[in-house]
Amino acid sequence: MQVIDLRGVGCPTNFVKAKLALEDIAAGETAQILLDDGEPVKNVPRSLKAEGHKLLGLRQTDEGHYVLELEKVED
Numbered sequence: 001m002q003v004i005d006l007r008g009v010g011c012p013t014n015f016v017k018a019k020l021a022l023e024d025i026a027a028g029e030t031a032q033i034l035l036d037d038g039e040p041v042k043n044v045p046r047s048l049k050a051e052g053h054k055l056l057g058l059r060q061t062d063e064g065h066y067v068l069e070l071e072k073v074e075d
Contacts, residue, residue: 002031007065011039015047022053022072030056033068041066 004021006014035041045068054071
């Protein structure tokens with residue numbers, strides 16, 4: 001599973017970086033994307049779902065950031 005750390009990256013750059021990172025993994029594989037609270041955790045999951053990726057879970061860590069787990073769909 002690939003971990004994509006986007007903490008400290010603002011919108012919309014974090015979505016662009018997430019898309020680019022997902023290009024490096026095969027369809028059907030899962031990835032964890034680390035996101036900050038606020039706009040990133042609202043916008044990135046919604047945008048990736050709109051791209052067709054399957055969202056598997058979203059949880060907040062004890063440190064305050066979020067972990068989005070998703071499955072990449074076909075290119």
